Each structure stands twice: as C-alpha cells, then as structure tokens.
Amino acid sequence: MAFDIEMIKAVYAKYPERIAAARKTVGKPLTLAEKILYAHLWDGDATQAFVRGKSYVDFAPDRVAMQDATAQMALLQFMQAGKEKVAVPSTAHCDHLILAQKGAEEDLRSSLTASGEVFNFLESVSNKYGIGFWKPGAGIIHQVVLENYAFPGGMMIGTDSHTVNAGGLGMVAIGVGGADAVDVMAGMPWELKFPKLIGVKLTGKMNGWTSAKDVILKVAGILTVKGGTGSIVEYFGEGARSLSATGKGTICNMGAEIGATTSTFGYDESMERYLRSTGRSDVADLANDVKEHLTGDDEVYANPEQYFDEVIEIDLSTLEPHINGPFTPDRATPVSQIRAEAEKNGWPTKVEWGLIGSCTNSSYEDLSRASSIAQQAVDKKLKTKADFGINPGSEQVRFTADRDGLLQIFEDLDATIFTNACGPCIGQWARTGADKQEKNTIVHSFNRNFSKRADGNPNTHAFVTSPEMVAAIAISGDLGFNPLTDTLTNANGEEVKLDPPKGEELPANGFAVEDNGYQAPAEDGSGIEVKVNPDSKRLQLLTPFDPWDGKNITGAKLLIKAFGKCTTDHISMAGPWLRFRGHLDNISDNCLIGAVNAFNEETNSVKSQLTGEYGPVPATQRAYKAEGIPTIVVGDHNYGEGSSREHAAMEPRHLGVKAVLVKSFARIHETNLKKQGMLALTFDNEADYDKVQEDDTINFLDLDQFAPDKPLTLEFVHADGTKDTIVANHSYNEAQIKWFKAGSALNLIKEEQKKNA
Numbered sequence: 001m002a003f004d005i006e007m008i009k010a011v012y013a014k015y016p017e018r019i020a021a022a023r024k025t026v027g028k029p030l031t032l033a034e035k036i037l038y039a040h041l042w043d044g045d046a047t048q049a050f051v052r053g054k055s056y057v058d059f060a061p062d063r064v065a066m067q068d069a070t071a072q073m074a075l076l077q078f079m080q081a082g083k084e085k086v087a088v089p090s091t092a093h094c095d096h097l098i099l100a101q102k103g104a105e106e107d108l109r110s111s112l113t114a115s116g117e118v119f120n121f122l123e124s125v126s127n128k129y130g131i132g133f134w135k136p137g138a139g140i141i142h143q144v145v146l147e148n149y150a151f152p153g154g155m156m157i158g159t160d161s162h163t164v165n166a167g168g169l170g171m172v173a174i175g176v177g178g179a180d181a182v183d184v185m186a187g188m189p190w191e192l193k194f195p196k197l198i199g200v201k202l203t204g205k206m207n208g209w210t211s212a213k214d215v216i217l218k219v220a221g222i223l224t225v226k227g228g229t230g231s232i233v234e235y236f237g238e239g240a241r242s243l244s245a246t247g248k249g250t251i252c253n254m255g256a257e258i259g260a261t262t263s264t265f266g267y268d269e270s271m272e273r274y275l276r277s278t279g280r281s282d283v284a285d286l287a288n289d290v291k292e293h294l295t296g297d298d299e300v301y302a303n304p305e306q307y308f309d310e311v312i313e314i315d316l317s318t319l320e321p322h323i324n325g326p327f328t329p330d331r332a333t334p335v336s337q338i339r340a341e342a343e344k345n346g347w348p349t350k351v352e353w354g355l356i357g358s359c360t361n362s363s364y365e366d367l368s369r370a371s372s373i374a375q376q377a378v379d380k381k382l383k384t385k386a387d388f389g390i391n392p393g394s395e396q397v398r399f400t401a402d403r404d405g406l407l408q409i410f411e412d413l414d415a416t417i418f419t420n421a422c423g424p425c426i427g428q429w430a431r432t433g434a435d436k437q438e439k440n441t442i443v444h445s446f447n448r449n450f451s452k453r454a455d456g457n458p459n460t461h462a463f464v465t466s467p468e469m470v471a472a473i474a475i476s477g478d479l480g481f482n483p484l485t486d487t488l489t490n491a492n493g494e495e496v497k498l499d500p501p502k503g504e505e506l507p508a509n510g511f512a513v514e515d516n517g518y519q520a521p522a523e524d525g526s527g528i529e530v531k532v533n534p535d536s537k538r539l540q541l542l543t544p545f546d547p548w549d550g551k552n553i554t555g556a557k558l559l560i561k562a563f564g565k566c567t568t569d570h571i572s573m574a575g576p577w578l579r580f581r582g583h584l585d586n587i588s589d590n591c592l593i594g595a596v597n598a599f600n601e602e603t604n605s606v607k608s609q610l611t612g613e614y615g616p617v618p619a620t621q622r623a624y625k626a627e628g629i630p631t632i633v634v635g636d637h638n639y640g641e642g643s644s645r646e647h648a649a650m651e652p653r654h655l656g657v658k659a660v661l662v663k664s665f666a667r668i669h670e671t672n673l674k675k676q677g678m679l680a681l682t683f684d685n686e687a688d689y690d691k692v693q694e695d696d697t698i699n700f701l702d703l704d705q706f707a708p709d710k711p712l713t714l715e716f717v718h719a720d721g722t723k724d725t726i727v728a729n730h731s732y733n734e735a736q737i738k739w740f741k742a743g744s745a746l747n748l749i750k751e752e753q754k755k756n757a
Contacts, residue, residue, distance in 0.1 A: 074178030138517025139394025168249025202239025204317030221332025266295025339480030354474025357391025385477025640669020
C-alpha cells in the first residue's frame with residue numbers, strides 16, 4: 001500500500017496552480033467541492049468555467065475501490081478492455097457476500113465455502129491486473145477505505161453508492177457503476193455532469209444523546225431521497241469542525257440516501273488526528289502543507305448564499321436524536337415524537353432486533369458509544385428485550401475493540417458479534433422466521449431501510465438511527481422508548497434511567513491489528529490466467545451487447561409500468577441474489593421482480609401481449625426476446641434510487657429491453673443505463689405517464705435523428721387503435737450517443753483500443 005504516498009504528493013503538487021487558475025476562471029471565491037473538481041480535470045486546464053448541473057466534464061480520479069458484489073461485473077468488463085494493468089491505484093474488497101446468522105467465525109467459514117469460487121475469481125483477477133485485494137473478513141469496504149486510502153482533497157470513484165463515505169476525510173468520492181470504474185482503471189477520462197452545490201452550515205455543538213448520525217437523518221428529512229440529486233453537499237461551520245472524522249464519514253455516507261453525487265467536509269484537526277491515529281502521519285504532514293486549498297475559501301463560508309445553490313442551517317446544540325423510517329430513509333422523526341407517530345400509523349412498537357454496524361456506523365467511536373450504553377444495562381441489571389447484533393467495520397476496528405473490552409461488553413448483554421462485513425445491511429441476514437412474513441419492527445444503524453432489504457420480509461418495519469439509540473431501544477424493546485426522558489424497570493424491580501452515551505473518538509492506546517486482511521497484487525501478472533468454468537452458476541464471461549442498427553425502434557411492447565418507489569433493490573434485488581452478481585444470465589431472473597405493476601398493483605406480475613396472461617417479469621421478457629420483440633419500461637420519480645449496482649441496468653439490457661422512460665432518474669442509474677447502451681428517457685410532460693396503457697405498442701418516430709438537446713418522439717398505439725404521441729427528453733451528449741450507437745461504452749473502448757493498437 002506504500003504506492004499511495006507518491007500519488008498523494010503528485011495530487012497536492014497540482015493544487016496551487018490549478019486553484020489559482022480556477023479562482024480566476026470562476027471570478028469569485030471557491031467552495032471546497034469546486035477546488036477538488038478543478039484540481040482533477042482530465043486535461044488539467046482550469047481556465048474553463050462550467051455550468052453547474054449542465055456541463056459534462058472529464059475528470060481524472062486518483063483511485064478506484066470495488067466491493068465484491070459489484071466488482072465481479074466491473075472486472076468481467078475490465079477483462080475485455082485489452083489492458084495489462086490498471087492505470088490508477090485500485091482495490092477490491094470482499095464484504096457483501098458474507099452471511100450474518102450464527103456469529104463471526106462460523107458465518108465466515110460458511111461464506112468462504114458458499115462463495116469461494118467468487119472470492120478466488122476476484123483474487124486472481126486482482127493479482128493479474130495490479131489490484132489490491134482485501135480478503136473476506138477484512139472489513140466493510142468504506143470503513144477500510146477510510147482507514148487506509150482516503151485523503152483530504154482527493155477524488156475517488158467506487159462501485160458502491162456509499163463510496164461517498166470517504167468525504168469524511170475531505171475527499172470527493174463518488175459511487176458509480178462498474179463500466180465507469182472500467183474507464184478509470186483503463187486510464188481513460190471519467191465523465192460527470194458538473195454538480196450543483198448544496199451548503200449545510202452546522203452551528204453549535206452536539207451533546208447528550210445526539211450524534212453525527214442525527215445530522216444526516218435530519219438532512220434527509222429536509223431534502224428527501226431525491227433532493228440532493230445532481231449536487232455535492234458541502235458541510236461547514238463551527239459545528240462541522242467539532243465532529244470527528246468518522247462522524248463526518250457517517251454523514252457523508254448517508255448522502256447517498258438523498259441522491260447526492262457526494263458529500264464532503266473541509267480538512268481540519270479531527271481529520272489530522274484520524275490520519276495520524278491510523279498510521280498516516282505522512283499524509284497529514286502533506287495535507288498540512290496545502291491545507292488552505294483543502295477547505296472552502298473564508299468568504300464562501302461567511303456568505304454561503306452567494307456561492308451555493310441551496311443553503312441549509314442546523315444547530316447541533318438543539319438537534320434531537322432522530323429515528324427515520326419505515327421503508328424509506330427520509331421519513332424523519334425526532335425521538336420525542338416517535339411513539340405518537342407509531343400509534344398514528346400502526347407501526348409495531350415491539351422491537352424484535354437491534355443491529356449495529358454497516359459501512360455507515362461501525363467505527364471504533366460508534367462501538368465505543370454504543371458499548372457505554374450496553375455497559376450501563378449490565379451495571380443497572382437490565383437485559384435486552386430485543387435480539388442484538390453487532391458488525392464491526394474492519395478487522396482493525398474489531399481487533400482494537402476486542403483488545404479494549406468493548407466487544408465483551410456487548411457479549412455480556414447477549415449480543416451476537418457478526419463478521420466484519422455488511423451482513424444484514426445488504427440482505428445477507430439469515431433471520432430466523434423471516435419467511436413467515438409477519439409484521440414486525442427492527443431498528444438499525446444502517447443507511448437504507450427499503451422494504452425487504454434486510455431480511456426479505458416485506459412486513460418488516462426497519463428504522464434507521466444511531467448506534468447508541470439502537471442499543472437503548474434494543475434494551476427497552478420498545479420503538480417509542482425515549483432515553484432522554486423515560487425509565488426502565490430492572491431485574492430488581494427498580495426504575496432506572498440510562499445516562500447519555502460516552503465514547504472515545506479514537507482508541508486511547510492506538511489502533512492495533514495482527515492481520516488486516518490485505519493482499520498485494522503480483523508485480524507482474526502477465527503469467528496469471530483467470531479461469532471461469534463455463535458451467536459455473538456464479539460466474540459468466542460477458543458477451544458484448546449488439547450495437548444499434550441505426551433504425552427507429554418500432555413495434556415495441558410495454559414490459560412494465562412501475563408504480564411509485566422503484567429502487568435498484570426493486571429492479572435487481574440483493575439478499576440471496578447476491579450469489580449471481582457475476583453471472584448476468586442467472587441474475588437476470590430477478591429483473592424487476594420487486595417493481596409494483598401500476599395496472600394491478602402487484603409485484604412480479606405483468607401481462608404478456610403474446611399470451612394475454614399474467615406472469616413473472618423475467619419470464620415475460622425472455623419470451624419477448626425469443627420472438628425478437630423490443631420492449632420498454634416505464635417508471636415514476638427517482639427511478640433507480642439507491643445502490644450503484646449496474647445489474648439493474650445490465651439485466652434489462654441483456655433481456656432485450658431497449659428503453660426506460662420515467663418521470664425522473666436517480667443519477668447513478670441513469671448513467672448506468674447509458675453506459676450499457678440503453679435509452680434513458682424522461683417524460684417532457686409528467687402527466688403523460690398516465691397515458692401509457694397496458695397493451696400499448698410503442699414506436700420511436702425520430703430515433704434515427706438522435707442528437708444532443710433534441711427530444712425524442714414516441715408513439716403509443718393503444719389496443720383500441722387510438723394513439724398518443726409523447727415527447728421524451730434525454731441528457732445524452734455526443735460521447736454518450738456514441739456509447740448507444742456502439743451498443744455500450746465498453747464496446748466503444750474496445751473499438752478505440754483496436755484503432756490504437
């Protein structure tokens with residue numbers, strides 16, 4: 001991992017000149033986000049002004065990070081790019097394909113058996129192409145990145161929407177699909193629409209039960225799940241400086257839940273402390289040399305309304321702990337109001353499980369604060385009334401927490417310590433009884449709480465809160481419990497009250513670890529052969545998608561008109577389907593099975609125009625493909641919200657869907673569709689969504705004139721012979737139209753490689 005310091009030196013060497021040029025270009029003081037973006041322009045020319053929310057810009061990220069579930073498809077694509085080695089520092093992390101059922105040791109052993117083929121594939125590809133490999137059990141990708149790779153002022157992309165976690169150390173870190181990662185690993189420019197800027201001014205200082213998690217839970221309630229789309233959120237103010245680096249990471253992590261491109265904080269003393277504590281004093285020294293460039297200009301923060309597109313102000317001194325949910329992370333409720341909300345909405349108040357961990361909240365500080373509540377329960381003769389589970393964020397965090405006695409405190413309260421992995425957060429929770437689909441409530445410190453996400457049960461009401469609040473609510477077993485005011489009855493029949501949590505920002509005796517789980521790649525991987533069994537159920541080499549034939553798409557059928565929230569979890573479910581993330585054909589059997597059909601309000605039940613009968617979405621689409629009939633998907637607002645998983649784009653593409661027409665897209669999913677050679681379109685008039693009928697035949701009237709800034713016209717022919725002509729907008733530029741014409745961005749890369757060979 002020593003190669004990083006030279007890369008960081010090179011990045012910081014660019015800052016003075018590029019920031020000076022950018023300040024002259026923009027003609028006013030710069031935000032932190034603008035500084036980082038201008039410092040990472042692909043061509044290095046900071047003399048061009050870009051229009052926020054409109055200009056497509058080429059960037060040169062410093063590094064790439066991939067988690068195992070998405071790395072499979074990313075690396076299968078990279079293998080076709082014709083490159084001998086990755087062009088920038090890159091890592092693969094095994095954290096998603098690990099079960100949470102019985103406990104760390106047994107679950108890890110079972111997962112190595114169940115997913116060994118995939119882990120071996122990732123290890124061999126990483127070894128061959130110069131990619132650092134983090135073994136199963138090493139930890140959750142974003143915690144590991146924060147501990148080892150993130151650095152102030154850097155730019156990183158990652159094949160997971162929560163790559164944004166690294167903003168806690170002052171990066172611009174952005175979640176992308178695997179095809180975007182291939183661009184960067186292949187040494188090509190990476191394209192992004194220049195983001196708008198949202199400023200969040202934090203004043204005051206947190207106290208008592210309030211934590212950094214409550215900041216983002218509050219922001220999510222203000223902006224909603226789509227309010228940050230196309231924007232970078234920049235936090236500043238005295239309150240921001242009072243937060244720990246890992247607390248900042250928590251806030252940035254859940255920026256994905258408001259649709260933000262990323263979130264970030266300016267470099268400060270808490271970041272310096274974290275860098276030095278995690279063995280990166282050399283990085284801290286370098287950052288200190290250019291620290292004036294690693295935060296926004298003073299004038300920006302003094303008069304934020306003049307420099308941000310939107311400004312939000314939050315007083316940390318008065319911020320109340322929040323509990324967000326169920327079924328969406330932006331339904332924000334202060335703890336003092338949660339009981340009334342539960343009674344009003346019929347939410348079960350008996351809490352069955354409390355879960356601490358995930359990439360959002362699994363740092364040493366998180367475990368420290370939660371364990372202080374657990375210790376009180378032990379001391380005050382309380383027992384948990386809900387089951388209790390803990391996922392440490394990394395082997396370094398786990399080892400240090402174990403050394404300092406934190407894990408023993410949880411175990412004294414009968415908690416289960418799961419593997420250093422995503423576990424329940426990503427649906428890898430083998431929860432007993434979930435198949436009964438009973439109505440129930442759980443609380444967790446994760447980032448997402450979509451229906452069925454954690455345990456597969458659509459009736460599980462999942463609520464997001466801080467680790468310390470999870471501990472308190474698990475002890476009480478009551479969703480409506482407010483530890484700020486309420487008491488509990490202990491084993492002696494006494495009324496006792498929990499004191500506010502206490503914790504350590506960083507371990508007093510430093511971090512420690514025996515084996516952090518990192519494996520460096522071979523110096524020369526040319527002799528390494530990556531083998532994929534053609535009969536494998538888990539892995540499948542990719543076949544290039546067909547290029548566009550240059551003609552209008554005609555005679556297309558409607559596959560599904562999705563109603564309401566349609567996240568990437570609805571389009572391509574996780575949980576048990578994670579095992580097929582490296583096999584496009586097999587995982588395509590989950591294509592859109594969670595989407596609600598607007599015509600019958602059922603999931604995985606659509607009408608086939610071939611038979612007139614209702615059946616599963618994937619089977620219906622495979623029948624259309626077999627007959628050579630093109631199809632389209634119609635959707636609602638913020639279509640593709642959630643994970644960066646490009647499978648949600650690749651599956652319909654593989655099965656023969658030609659276009660997705662919606663009211664609005666989530667950023668990553670729209671890009672993923674474009675990268676895979678599909679048409680990502682939005683209604684010019686949102687009311688036209690209601691004109692789409694179940695038996696429609698669709699004709700594109702002017703696709704043969706596809707051009708930037710020129711809407712497309714679609715004809716919807718209804719079963720009774722009437723027609724509606726619908727105007728569809730798009731955001732394709734010239735380069736993206738070339739992706740479409742070539743059949744995918746990867747096809748275009750291969751074409752250009754051949755030309756340059």
